[in-house]
Amino acid sequence: xxxxxxxxxxxxxxxxxxxxxxxxxxxxxxxxxxxxxxxxxxxxxxxxxxxxxxxxxxxxxxxxxxxxxxxxxxxxxxxxxxxxxxxxxxxxxxxxxxxxxxxxxxxxxxxxxxxxxxxxxxxxxxxxxxxxxxxxxxxxxxxxxxxxxxxxxxxxxxxxxxxxxxxxxxxxxxxxxxxxxxxxxxxxxxxxxxxxxxxxxxxxxxxxxxxxxxxxxxxxxxxxxxxxxxxxxxxxxxxxxxxxxxxxxxxxxxxxxxxxxxxxxxxxxxxxxxxxxxxxxxxxxxxxxxxxxxxxxxxxxxxxxxxxxxxxxxxxxxxxxxxxxxxxxxxxxxxx
Amino acid sequence: xxxxxxxxxxxxxxxxxxxxxxxxxxxxxxxxxxxxxxxxxxxxxxxxxxxxxxxxxxxxxxxxxxxxxxxxxxxxxxxxxxxxxxxxxxxxxxxxxxxxxxxxxxxxxxxxxxxxxxxxxxxxxxxxxxxxxxxxx
Numbered sequence: 001x002x003x004x005x006x007x008x009x010x011x012x013x014x015x016x017x018x019x020x021x022x023x024x025x026x027x028x029x030x031x032x033x034x035x036x037x038x039x040x041x042x043x044x045x046x047x048x049x050x051x052x053x054x055x056x057x058x059x060x061x062x063x064x065x066x067x068x069x070x071x072x073x074x075x076x077x078x079x080x081x082x083x084x085x086x087x088x089x090x091x092x093x094x095x096x097x098x099x100x101x102x103x104x105x106x107x108x109x110x111x112x113x114x115x116x117x118x119x120x121x122x123x124x125x126x127x128x129x130x131x132x133x134x135x136x137x138x139x140x141x142x143x144x145x146x147x148x149x150x151x152x153x154x155x156x157x158x159x160x161x162x163x164x165x166x167x168x169x170x171x172x173x174x175x176x177x178x179x180x181x182x183x184x185x186x187x188x189x190x191x192x193x194x195x196x197x198x199x200x201x202x203x204x205x206x207x208x209x210x211x212x213x214x215x216x217x218x219x220x221x222x223x224x225x226x227x228x229x230x231x232x233x234x235x236x237x238x239x240x241x242x243x244x245x246x247x248x249x250x251x252x253x254x255x256x257x258x259x260x261x262x263x264x265x266x267x268x269x270x271x272x273x274x275x276x277x278x279x280x281x282x283x284x285x286x287x288x289x290x291x292x293x294x295x296x297x298x299x300x301x302x303x304x305x306x307x308x309x310x311x312x313x314x315x316x317x318x319x320x321x322x323x324x325x326x327x328x329x330x331x332x333x334x335x336x
Numbered sequence: 337x338x339x340x341x342x343x344x345x346x347x348x349x350x351x352x353x354x355x356x357x358x359x360x361x362x363x364x365x366x367x368x369x370x371x372x373x374x375x376x377x378x379x380x381x382x383x384x385x386x387x388x389x390x391x392x393x394x395x396x397x398x399x400x401x402x403x404x405x406x407x408x409x410x411x412x413x414x415x416x417x418x419x420x421x422x423x424x425x426x427x428x429x430x431x432x433x434x435x436x437x438x439x440x441x442x443x444x445x446x447x448x449x450x451x452x453x454x455x456x457x458x459x460x461x462x463x464x465x466x467x468x469x470x471x472x473x
Contacts, residue, residue: 122370122415162362163417200364230370230415244368244380251374 001025002104004331005090007078007274010038011057011317012309013109014064015324016331021069023328025335028101029064030076030092036061038111039310042135044142046317047181048212078277081106085304086334104334105304107327108288109320110274112310115160115167115264122231123156123261130239131232131259133159134175137182146189151257153186154241155179155197156229160264162200167264168285173314175262176204180216182260187220195222196254198229198243206316225252232259265314278305288312298327306330345391346432353428360418361385367412367422377401381412381422384429402429403441 001024006017009031017029035041043053064070073094080091088106092099114135117125124131132140140146147153157175160167176199183195197216202224204213216222227243234240239256267286268274275282280300281289288311291299298306308327309320351357361382368380379387379401387396396402405412406423413422430440 158364158417162364165417165419167417200362226365227369228364228366228417230366230368242369244365244382246363246365246368246382249368249380249383251368251371251380 002335003028003101004105004107004335005030005101005103006107006109008038008109008111009036010109010111010309011040011060012320012324014060015321016107016109016308016328017070018064018067019325019328020331021067023332025332026069028071028073030073030078032075032077034074036072040317042138044138045181045185047177048206048208081278088304105306105331106278107306107308107331108278108300108311109308109324110268110271110311112265112314113268115266117159117261117263119166120159120261123229123259124232124234125261128234128239130257131261133261133263134178134182137260141185141189146186147258148190150192151190152255153193153195153258153260154254154256155183155195155260155262157197157199157262158228159261168266171203172265173203174265174316176202177209177212179262180213183216183222184220187222197222197224198227199224200228265310268311271311278302280305298323298330304334339390339392342391345388345393347388347391349432350388350425350428354421354424358385358388360420362418364417366415366417370411370415372409372411373404377404381405396429397433397436397438400441402426402433
């Protein structure tokens with residue numbers, strides 16, 4: 001059996017490598033950082049079930065590491081690709097130097113990047129330490145730094161998503177659900193807190209997602225207000241969040257101690273360069289282009305190069321795992 | 337009162353004037369949330385657009401908003417996520433109102449933009465009528 005190369009040690013890449021090895025084939029998993037886990041490793045809890053993200057991920061990483069047939073190369077990037085499906089020669093840049101390998105196929109799973117909302121000065125991002133991104137909120141939660149006492153926390157949807165002017169036209173898909181998760185986490189950690197979510201539409205499509213959002217409203221008393229936040233102003237030690245409650249058509253304001261911006265999921269840093277090395281196409285945003293969206297979601301525009309996870313479009317963990325498994329089966333066909 | 341929806345309103349005049357379809361509006365309501373004229377307006381910019389799409393022409397042309405909005409203030413236009421030219425839309429609507437003999441609701445622009453009319457710095461920057469901290473100057 002021939003080897004497969006998997007690029008990216010996030011949940012999609014880990015799953016793909018794990019499935020290939022469990023089916024008795026050999027796989028090289030490369031990760032450019034020095035740790036496996038990708039974006040999953042930055043989370044505290046999952047949704048719609050508040051699962052312990054670290055425990056879930058570590059279980060997968062341990063399973064992957066214990067399998068024979070998987071070679072994991074951290075701090076490693078792909079430099080060059082030659083050949084065609086069934087017979088690629090790949091050049092890797094590892095901490096120990098250059099290395100050439102022959103593989104039957106390549107699975108690209110480089111993940112995604114949370115957009116840095118620096119363009120959103122109207123939200124005081126970068127100007128106030130009380131305005132953070134959702135990713136920073138995860139870090140604050142993990143380090144026990146969520147605000148204490150009687151505080152108002154405001155969650156802002158669609159920062160960079162559905163925004164042709166400053167961000168991306170697309171919907172990032174997971175922000176509605178993870179903002180609800182954050183509001184619930186906030187209320188659980190600090191029952192004295194009052195939480196507000198400003199939304200345009202609530203797009204929570206998945207098993208248990210609608211119930212999850214409803215539980216944020218009904219059980220955790222999170223106030224959902226329909227209207228995109230227009231601006232955040234400093235008000236003494238606090239912040240003032242201004243928007244329109246579009247359901248009653250009236251401008252409103254809420255005092256806040258912390259404002260959390262749900263920033264868009266964008267293609268991973270350097271996705272176009274990686275696509276060039278692989279010889280595959282990207283879409284208008286820099287996500288990897290699948291050859292057919294419905295029945296060939298993990299086929300890139302080049303035979304023998306498969307796609308997995310959020311390098312193709314914004315997606316949740318469950319979809320990334322599913323895509324990792326599908327890419328693995330495609331790779332196994334060429335590995336035989 | 338139930339509104340009867342049809343297709344023949346001044347929407348077409350507006351769309352021709354700005355060379356863009358009004359259906360670009362997401363109805364996200366960011367425009368109204370940041371408006372400097374909250375004490376005076378009757379419709380927010382996105383309500384003006386929705387009313388135009390519903391062909392509620394009279395409601396729009398009789399509104400105070402079209403006389404308040406977009407005169408040396410670009411607050412809503414600057415933050416519109418789809419970049420709708422709200423200033424131009426209001427200008428077209430004022431023109432249309434005048435054509436139909438509707439008297440301006442405000443003879444003078446409100447004090448906020450009156451000030452900006454005479455302030456070279458803000459005219460030059462063409463910025464929203466607000467400083468960095470977001471308050472009306």
